[in-house]
Amino acid sequence: MVFRFISLSLSLFFLECASRIVSNLPIPEESYSVTQKVQWIQSTNEFTLRNQSLSKDFIKLSLEEPFLLSFTKDTISKYRMASFQFKETLQKSCNKQSVDDIKKEPGKITIKGKLTGKDCSTDYQLLFQTKSDTEVEFKITLSDPSLNRIHLHYVSHPEEKIFGLGEQFTYDELKGKTPFLFTEEQGVGRGDQPITTGANLMAGAGGNAYTTYAPIPHYISSENRSVFFENSGYANFDFSDSKKTKVEFWDFQSEKSLTGTIWIGTSSKSLIEAYTKKTGRFPKLPDWAYGTWLGVQGGSEKVSDIVKQAKDAGNPVTALWIQDWCGRRVTNFGDQLKWRWYADDTLYPEFKKFVKSMNDQNVQVLGYINSFLADTDPKKPGDDFTNPLLTEAKTKGYLVKNTKGEDYLIQTVGFPAYLIDLTNPAAVRWTKDLIKKNMIGMGLSGWMADFGEWLPYDAKLYSGIDAKIYHNRYPVDWAKINREAIKEAGMEGKIVFFTRAGYSYSNAHSTLFWEGDQMVSFGTNDGLPSSIVGLTSSGISGYALNHSDIGGYTTISNPLRNYHRSKELLLRWAEASAFTPVFRTHEGNKPLKNWQVYTYTKPDGTKSLGDEDTVTLFAKIARIHFALKPYIQSLVEEASITGIPVVRHNYLVEPDDKNLLKYKYQFFLGDDLLVAPVVESGNIVQEVYLPRGRWLHLWTGTTYDGYRKIQVPAPIGKPPAFIRVGGKSEGLIRSSISSIRNKD
Numbered sequence: 124m125v126f127r128f129i130s131l132s133l134s135l136f137f138l139e140c141a142s143r144i145v146s147n148l149p150i151p152e153e154s155y156s157v158t159q160k161v162q163w164i165q166s167t168n169e170f171t172l173r174n175q176s177l178s179k180d181f182i183k184l185s186l187e188e189p190f191l192l193s194f195t196k197d198t199i200s201k202y203r204m205a206s207f208q209f210k211e212t213l214q215k216s217c218n219k220q221s222v223d224d225i226k227k228e229p230g231k232i233t234i235k236g237k238l239t240g241k242d243c244s245t246d247y248q249l250l251f252q253t254k255s256d257t258e259v260e261f262k263i264t265l266s267d268p269s270l271n272r273i274h275l276h277y278v279s280h281p282e283e284k285i286f287g288l289g290e291q292f293t294y295d296e297l298k299g300k301t302p303f304l305f306t307e308e309q310g311v312g313r314g315d316q317p318i319t320t321g322a323n324l325m326a327g328a329g330g331n332a333y334t335t336y337a338p339i340p341h342y343i344s345s346e347n348r349s350v351f352f353e354n355s356g357y358a359n360f361d362f363s364d365s366k367k368t369k370v371e372f373w374d375f376q377s378e379k380s381l382t383g384t385i386w387i388g389t390s391s392k393s394l395i396e397a398y399t400k401k402t403g404r405f406p407k408l409p410d411w412a413y414g415t416w417l418g419v420q421g422g423s424e425k426v427s428d429i430v431k432q433a434k435d436a437g438n439p440v441t442a443l444w445i446q447d448w449c450g451r452r453v454t455n456f457g458d459q460l461k462w463r464w465y466a467d468d469t470l471y472p473e474f475k476k477f478v479k480s481m482n483d484q485n486v487q488v489l490g491y492i493n494s495f496l497a498d499t500d501p502k503k504p505g506d507d508f509t510n511p512l513l514t515e516a517k518t519k520g521y522l523v524k525n526t527k528g529e530d531y532l533i534q535t536v537g538f539p540a541y542l543i544d545l546t547n548p549a550a551v552r553w554t555k556d557l558i559k560k561n562m563i564g565m566g567l568s569g570w571m572a573d574f575g576e577w578l579p580y581d582a583k584l585y586s587g588i589d590a591k592i593y594h595n596r597y598p599v600d601w602a603k604i605n606r607e608a609i610k611e612a613g614m615e616g617k618i619v620f621f622t623r624a625g626y627s628y629s630n631a632h633s634t635l636f637w638e639g640d641q642m643v644s645f646g647t648n649d650g651l652p653s654s655i656v657g658l659t660s661s662g663i664s665g666y667a668l669n670h671s672d673i674g675g676y677t678t679i680s681n682p683l684r685n686y687h688r689s690k691e692l693l694l695r696w697a698e699a700s701a702f703t704p705v706f707r708t709h710e711g712n713k714p715l716k717n718w719q720v721y722t723y724t725k726p727d728g729t730k731s732l733g734d735e736d737t738v739t740l741f742a743k744i745a746r747i748h749f750a751l752k753p754y755i756q757s758l759v760e761e762a763s764i765t766g767i768p769v770v771r772h773n774y775l776v777e778p779d780d781k782n783l784l785k786y787k788y789q790f791f792l793g794d795d796l797l798v799a800p801v802v803e804s805g806n807i808v809q810e811v812y813l814p815r816g817r818w819l820h821l822w823t824g825t826t827y828d829g830y831r832k833i834q835v836p837a838p839i840g841k842p843p844a845f846i847r848v849g850g851k852s853e854g855l856i857r858s859s860i861s862s863i864r865n866k867d
Contacts, residue, residue, distance in 0.1 A: 145221040146187045155227045160256040160846045163232050165225070169278065172232070172251055172259060179347060179387040181251075183278035185367070189220035191247055193265055194272040198373070200580035204536060206328050207309040207580065209357075217243040237601045238265070245270055256835050257388055263381040273372045273381050281365040283346050284784070286391075286774055287663035288360060289339035289625070290638065292653040293332040293659055295772065295787040297342070298360050304338035304358040306576040306624050308593050309639055311677055313653070315646035317684060332648065336639045337578055337625035338595075339664040340383075341398060345778065349394035351401075352383040355595040355626060374591045382584045391663075391775050392767050393747065398665060399766025403631020405668045407763045408704065409617055411487050411568070413752040414441025415745045416707035418672070419721070420451065420458070420714070422470040423477045427701065429721045430486060438450040438742035439749040443481055444707060446491035446571060448474065452508070454500075454537030456710035457678065462497035462540055463510040464473060465561045478566035487568035489619075492558065494574060494601050495540040496522075500526070512557070513541065521550035524583040531582055545600040546586035546593070558608040568618055571637070575601045575624030598624035602632040609634075621670075621705075630766070635705060640673035643675040643688035643711055645804050650675065651696050652802040657790045658703065662768025662775075668759065669770065672709035678716050688717035691804060691839070694740055698842035699800035701748040702792045704755060704769045743840050743863075750790075750863045754855050769793070782830075786812045795850030799843040811839040811845070818845035819853075821860060 155163040157172070161181075164171040172181040184190045195215035201208040226233040231252040238245050245267035252260045263273065285297040293312065296298055310330010312319030319329035340352035340360075352358070354372045361369035375381045386397045415439050417433055419426045419753035426445055433440050447470060450461030461467065466474035478488045482487050496513040500506045515529055516522055523542040525531040532539050562570060575598025582590040605620045621635040629636075638657045642651035654671040661669050674693040679686040688711060697720075700706050711717040719733040720741040747753075758769040767775070771791040773783045783789070789799045789812065797818065799811040813829045820827070820835060821844040827833055835843050846856050 125373075126435045141250050144189055145219070150186075150222070157227070157230060157232060157233075157251075158253050158256060161253050161259070163227060170234075171592065174256055174387055174582065176256070177387060177389070181348070181385045181387055181403065182261075185276070185278055186222075187236075188276075189218065189323065190276045191220055191238060191249065192274040192276075193217045193243075193245060193247075193267075193270040195243075196272055202579050202581075203327055204534070205333075205577040206310065206330070207305065208309055208327070215243040216240040217245055231651045232582075239558060243267075243270075243327065246304060251266065254384075257386055259385045261383055261385065264379065265376070268376050271374050271376055272371060273375050274369060276367055277380065279362070279364075279366060280346060280367045283344050284774070285342050285362055286772060287342035288661060289338070289341070289664045290335050290337040290636075290657050290661035290666060291333070292335060292638075292657045292660075292670075293648050294709065295656045296359070296774075296784065298365070299363055301359065301361050301363055302333040302338075304340055304360070306336060306338060306598055307334060308440040308576060308624055309336055309649070310334045310561075311649070311679070312642065312646070313641065313648040314646045315575070315644065315650065316645075318642065318644075318649075318686060319345050320678060321679075321681060321683070330649075336623045337598075337629070337636070337666065339625070339627050339629075341396045341627070343391050343663055345774070347388050347390065347394065347651060348388040349388070349398055351385075351627075352381070352384065353396060353627070354378055354381055354592075377589045377592045391778060392765075395663065395665075395767055395775075396765045399630060402628050404665075404667055404763055404766045406616060406634055407628060408619060408635070408668070408759050409568075411485075412619055412705060414439040414706070414749055416442040416444050416489070416705060417720075418446070418708040418710060420445055420447040420710060423472065425723060427481075427530045427724075429723060430481070430484070432721055432738060433742065436738045436742040438745045440486055441472070442487045442489055442568070442707075444489040444571070446473075446546055448490040448567075449492075450536070452497075456536045456712075458714055459537050459712070461508065461510075462493065462495050463512050464492050464557050465512075466565060475565050480806065482498045482566065488566065489569040490562055491571045491573065492562065492605075493572070494543045494545065494554070495533075495535065495577070496543065497535075497538055497540040500538040503538075508538075516541070516543065516550070516553070519549065519553070520585075521547055521553060523578065524551045525579075526581055526583065528583065531579060533577060533579070535577075541584075544585045545597060545604065546584045546588060550585070551604055554604055555608040555611065559603065559612045561615060563608070563612045563618065570603060570620050572605045572620045572622045595626040599624065599626050599629050599632065602629055606632045606634065622759075627668070630667065634668075636661065636666045636669040637707070638669065638671040640676040641671060642677045642679075642686055643692060643717060644686055645692060645802065649677075651692065651699065652788055654696075655699065655790060655800065655802065656713060658770045659772035659787075659790050662770055663772060664767060667762035667766055667768040668704045669768075670700060670703045670705040670707060671696075672711075673697050673707060673720075674711065674717065676709055676710045676711050678713040685716075687713075689804075690718045690734075690737055693720065694720050694737065694839045695801050697741055697744045698839070699798070699802070701744050701794065701842065702751070702770070702790075702798045702800075704759060706745060740840050742843075747860075747862050748841075750859050751856070753859050754793065754796070754852060757852070759853065773814075780814045780830075783812055783814045793852060795847040795852040796856055797845045797847070799845075801837050801842065807837055808834050809843045810834055811843055813845065816850075817848040817849055820845055822864065
């Protein structure tokens with residue numbers, strides 16, 4: 124569980140509003156032309172920076188109360204399994220503000236004054252600088268370096284809606300909510316019961332509605348405004364007051380300032396394009412990436428048999444993802460891996476030849492890596508695990524240190540391990556060499572680049588950077604290292620790695636995202652429905668290429684209630700995934716407890732959970748995804764140029780349809796394919812809301828007028844989806860899907 128001691132902070136939010144800003148200079152009501160189209164407008168009650176031609180405000184600051192506040196707080200952090208608890212103690216409070224000078228110059232506005240309080244005083248400067256008529260940068264600096272918390276408040280319209288802030292799983296719109304941004308394990312359950320309570324009692328690992336692997340301090344609003352903060356410390360965004368937005372960043376002084384960018388535009392897509400122009404865009408996927416990625420493990424004989432079984436059923440398998448290429452390690456949590464990054468000769472003898480044999484069948488092979496190096500488990504008597512890479516990394520000083528200067532031993536789920544220090548240039552070179560030699564050199568066409576969110580808050584790093592602000596940057600650098608290894612090997616555009624943890628600028632380095640470890644359930648906060656929200660929310664903040672584990676991952680066996688994957692859940696998840704950029708399965712952490720997309724019997728007679736009907740139905744669903752390859756390919760190319768996501772939030776496509784926004788588990792693939800996946804157990808008829816225009820049901824060919832709710836049959840294998848009649852891509856989608864509609 125991530126329990127934040129926030130009662131003090133919340134009370135401060137109310138105390139802050141008690142006093143009006145003191146002005147030590149007359150503030151005449153006037154307007155100043157910062158540029159030809161951007162105006163600075165002053166009144167006795169507020170400051171406004173506005174684009175007059177668009178009649179849109181970059182920002183509006185109320186003078187009825189302080190819009191800047193700052194504090195000094197001591198923080199105690201507790202860390203377990205990448206779930207964090209923080210306890211704050213207030214030391215200094217600068218909750219009164221004065222405005223002492225406003226300097227107006229072509230292209231910029233500078234406000235100076237003081238923040239004061241009991242035993243607290245600091246000068247501040249707030250600078251707005253125009254980069255264009257639709258882009259403004261801001262920078263806030265304070266003279267007192269001991270102040271480690273800063274609050275910025277600005278006016279919001281009561282009807283304004285907020286979208287984004289990275290990968291959110293519970294809420295697809297954030298007005299009225301209080302999200303925090305800190306990359307960590309998303310939690311087990313995240314509010315779904317009884318699993319969340321159980322996870323909290325057992326390991327403090329339940330999470331909540333805001334825990335996420337991949338937050339980003341960027342959002343767009345229904346007023347066609349986009350706000351991005353450059354800082355990487357822990358952050359709170361408070362949208363609970365309908366008339367204002369409150370933003371708090373921790374440890375901003377380590378970055379010298381609070382800095383960011385505000386864009387305004389005529390559409391949400393133009394805002395995403397502007398944001399990703401600054402922060403980066405995903406490259407195009409290679410041609411092989413558009414088929415089924417079969418996630419199987421268990422050795423070369425087993426995975427070869429399952430690939431053949433799938434192909435024989437007509438499944439367009441183009442990739443085999445074997446996370447246990449580095450070896451299997453069974454723990455209490457389930458089937459885990461040997462976190463030592465070279466091929467396991469027991470499971471995969473002559474690994475390079477095995478990879479080539481798969482390539483000869485037009486199947487690419489993908490592996491797994493993370494930035495940990497595992498150690499022997501002292502809790503397991505007679506553990507014979509060895510890790511020569513860990514020995515080397517310890518000897519060369521490549522590991523993250525604790526407060527005593529020792530290598531930081533971290534208890535992960537199943538066994539202890541050490542994190543590689545990504546601020547150490549020698550450790551970075553060593554890690555890239557491992558990837559180039561042991562993965563690319565073996566013929567792998569990609570891998571899961573896992574974790575990234577586990578850096579302890581009190582870690583000591585080679586570069587001297589404070590872990591408090593590097594914690595959120597760690598997964599960005601982890602992606603960067605993987606990407607650089609690919610480039611250095613001359614394999615750019617041919618290899619795909621997928622990451623789950625991220626922060627600002629991850630989209631400049633990752634080649635693909637996936638949503639991490641959802642429960643094998645229909646739970647709204649941590650099951651199949653949450654994966655839809657994760658896709659739509661993350662696309663707004665730059666994760667244009669994203670997908671989830673088909674069937675979910677986290678499997679729990681418990682005397683009170685088991686969470687084991689059912690046949691229905693597996694196939695419904697596959698249906699939703701058929702309309703995402705990548706179609707990839709996962710066996711889950713306890714493969715023998717989960718229903719699988721294959722049938723297999725081990726030599727000892729142990730059978731997997733599965734049947735021939737599942738193999739057939741899964742192949743049918745996989746053919747939907749593969750048939751859409753030309754359309755998805757066009758969207759991936761568009762994303763590489765514009766940053767506009769492949770899977771699109773309803774607001775991006777139909778911003779004026781308030782009814783559509785109520786259907787948060789519907790989404791668009793591009794602009795012209797509306798998808799309404801079944802996310803509840805037992806549903807065989809689905810209610811769908813159709814927006815403006817006319818819509819062609821994918822399976823029956825029936826055409827419906829928009830602005831209405833309809834009921835459509837939803838048998839497994841025919842997920843509710845509709846083509847926009849008259850849409851730019853109508854012909855492409857129709858021609859792509861016609862063969863499977865007639866055949867299946």
